[in-house]
Amino acid sequence: MELSRHWRLQDQRYRLVGEVCDTCGVKIFPPRDICPECSKPAQELYTFSGRGEVYSFSTVYNAPAGYEEYAPYTVALVKLEEGPVLTAQLTDLGDQEPEIGMPVEMVTRKLRTEGDQGMIVYGYKFRPALAAAV
Amino acid sequence: MSDAHPATRPISGGRSVKSGRSTLFESESLLLRPHFPVGIVGYGAYVPRYRLPAREVARIWTGGKGGVPLGEKSVPGLDEDVATMSIEAARNALLRARIAPDLIRAVWVGSESHPYAVKPTSTIVAEAIGAVPNIQAADWEFACKAGTEAMQAAIGFVGAGMARYVLSIGMDTAQGRPGDALEYTAAAGGAAFLIGPADESLATITASYSFVTDTPDFWRREGEMYPSHGDRFTGEPAYFRHITSAAKTLMEALETVPADYAWAVFHQPNVKFPQRVARMLGFRSEQTEPGLLVGEIGNVYAGSSIIGLTSVLDMAQPGDRVLLVSYGSGAGSDAFDLLVTDKIEERRDLALLTRDYISRRTEIDYATYARFRRKLRM
Ligand SMILES: [Zn+2]
Numbered sequence: 001m002e003l004s005r006h007w008r009l010q011d012q013r014y015r016l017v018g019e020v021c022d023t024c025g026v027k028i029f030p031p032r033d034i035c036p037e038c039s040k041p042a043q044e045l046y047t048f049s050g051r052g053e054v055y056s057f058s059t060v061y062n063a064p065a066g067y068e069e070y071a072p073y074t075v076a077l078v079k080l081e082e083g084p085v086l087t088a089q090l091t092d093l094g095d096q097e098p099e100i101g102m103p104v105e106m107v108t109r110k111l112r113t114e115g116d117q118g119m120i121v122y123g124y125k126f127r128p129a130l131a132a133a134v
Numbered sequence: 135m136s137d138a139h140p141a142t143r144p145i146s147g148g149r150s151v152k153s154g155r156s157t158l159f160e161s162e163s164l165l166l167r168p169h170f171p172v173g174i175v176g177y178g179a180y181v182p183r184y185r186l187p188a189r190e191v192a193r194i195w196t197g198g199k200g201g202v203p204l205g206e207k208s209v210p211g212l213d214e215d216v217a218t219m220s221i222e223a224a225r226n227a228l229l230r231a232r233i234a235p236d237l238i239r240a241v242w243v244g245s246e247s248h249p250y251a252v253k254p255t256s257t258i259v260a261e262a263i264g265a266v267p268n269i270q271a272a273d274w275e276f277a278c279k280a281g282t283e284a285m286q287a288a289i290g291f292v293g294a295g296m297a298r299y300v301l302s303i304g305m306d307t308a309q310g311r312p313g314d315a316l317e318y319t320a321a322a323g324g325a326a327f328l329i330g331p332a333d334e335s336l337a338t339i340t341a342s343y344s345f346v347t348d349t350p351d352f353w354r355r356e357g358e359m360y361p362s363h364g365d366r367f368t369g370e371p372a373y374f375r376h377i378t379s380a381a382k383t384l385m386e387a388l389e390t391v392p393a394d395y396a397w398a399v400f401h402q403p404n405v406k407f408p409q410r411v412a413r414m415l416g417f418r419s420e421q422t423e424p425g426l427l428v429g430e431i432g433n434v435y436a437g438s439s440i441i442g443l444t445s446v447l448d449m450a451q452p453g454d455r456v457l458l459v460s461y462g463s464g465a466g467s468d469a470f471d472l473l474v475t476d477k478i479e480e481r482r483d484l485a486l487l488t489r490d491y492i493s494r495r496t497e498i499d500y501a502t503y504a505r506f507r508r509k510l511r512m
Contacts, residue, residue, distance in 0.1 A: 010261055014221075014261055014262040015262055015263070015264060047264070069212065070212055070213065091211060091213055092183050092211060094183055094184070094496030095496055107218070107222060108218055108221045108222075108262050109211075109213040109214060109218050110212075110213040110214070110215060110218060111213075120215070120217075120249055120250070122217065122218065122258060122262070125213065130486055130490060130491075130494060131486070131490075
């Protein structure tokens with residue numbers, strides 16, 4: 001059921017908790033319990049720093065259901081400094097244009113709201129790294 | 135006050151005896167003073183990126199005529215609310231405190247704009263910073279002083295020896311009715327404080343004092359989007375009476391005078407009120423200037439006085455004494471006496487400064503503001 005799925009995903013969604021491989025040390029996100037490099041079991045939890053850079057991006061004008069109020073918005077492939085690449089929305093761009101290589105950092109934001117009466121779903125997005133912006 | 139661990143102290147029946155010298159409780163004192171010395175181990179601020187200039191509000195509603203109560207106010211992005219903003223301030227406080235989040239025993243969020251009517255903001259924040267599940271969590275409400283209320287409760291929890299660390303937050307995304315005077319000022323932002331033992335603190339908290347009466351100056355009924363306010367809105371019987379009473383009583387009890395304080399921070403609903411209340415109490419403008427942020431970010435309600443405190447801590451020197459006085463409509467003021475320690479210098483730069491957030495600024499027009507604050511009905 002939808003509600004419990006959100007609940008199980010909270011550690012990775014709220015604060016980028018993934019795994020590190022006991023055998024070869026590769027950092028894994030999202031967690032999948034098997035190392036993608038050496039295929040050994042990987043169960044040690046690892047909280048990512050949240051720092052990374054934009055690997056590629058595109059702008060969404062026709063948003064899927066539940067995301068309409070945020071359109072247009074930018075979705076990026078973000079390469080974390082520990083290695084993994086993940087898909088996430090960019091936020092707080094203001095009047096900045098996103099660009100490949102732009103340093104970004106993880107923030108926890110509202111992903112979507114399930115109507116006026118449903119739950120608010122929170123999770124990671126990435127914004128231009130603040131230290132670099134000021 | 136004794137430094138002995140709670141477990142080694144005798145258990146008392148709970149009432150102090152007026153004539154006795156060895157009373158466990160200082161119940162005769164008006165001061166709220168914990169049993170064990172406590173302080174701020176870490177602090178963090180948050181201000182959203184967007185700014186709505188007051189002249190833009192005036193352009194829409196008064197044809198640009200008349201004075202404005204401040205320069206501009208902060209506006210949250212579409213994906214921000216009190217939970218997300220509290221998470222970032224809390225992460226900054228943890229960066230400065232350098233403690234593991236699972237050592238926190240309570241997470242308390244004070245706000246008048248909690249995202250849910252029923253479901254705590256504090257649980258979302260606690261989960262996101264990795265503090266669950268061995269914690270107490272609750273949301274606090276008392277208009278603009280909900281943040282300092284959470285701080286006082288944290289002082290009590292830590293000061294009683296029940297917990298080593300408690301996280302207290304004051305954060306708001308305040309809304310003003312379109313065209314109302316409050317629309318110029320109602321803004322978004324706030325601060326988080328990790329309260330812990332005094333010997334680990336970057337600023338110790340000597341004592342606090344609260345002054346509260348039933349004063350109907352400002353309110354919002356359940357289900358209403360915008361607040362209402364009385365005709366004598368936050369004037370003499372409300373803002374000025376409560377802040378001056380709280381500050382004077384605290385200083386009398388501690389035998390301090392305004393000149394003893396390097397810095398003073400007052401609740402800031404606009405630029406003029408905190409400046410005037412400072413003068414009434416005998417503070418110079420140089421003492422209040424570093425903590426006076428309202429002209430640049432607006433009135434951030436439950437975060438208003440305490441984000442001023444973060445700005446002071448960002449530049450204070452060891453040994454500086456600080457007076458903090460909040461104000462919440464309804465009405466009440468909490469006054470705090472703090473002493474900055476030498477730990478401030480090694481911790482200040484471990485997280486973004488309040489000024490870093492204020493400088494990150496994208497100006498928006500009224501139409502974008504109306505969209506961001508969901509004032510358009512589709
Ligand atoms: Zn491996």
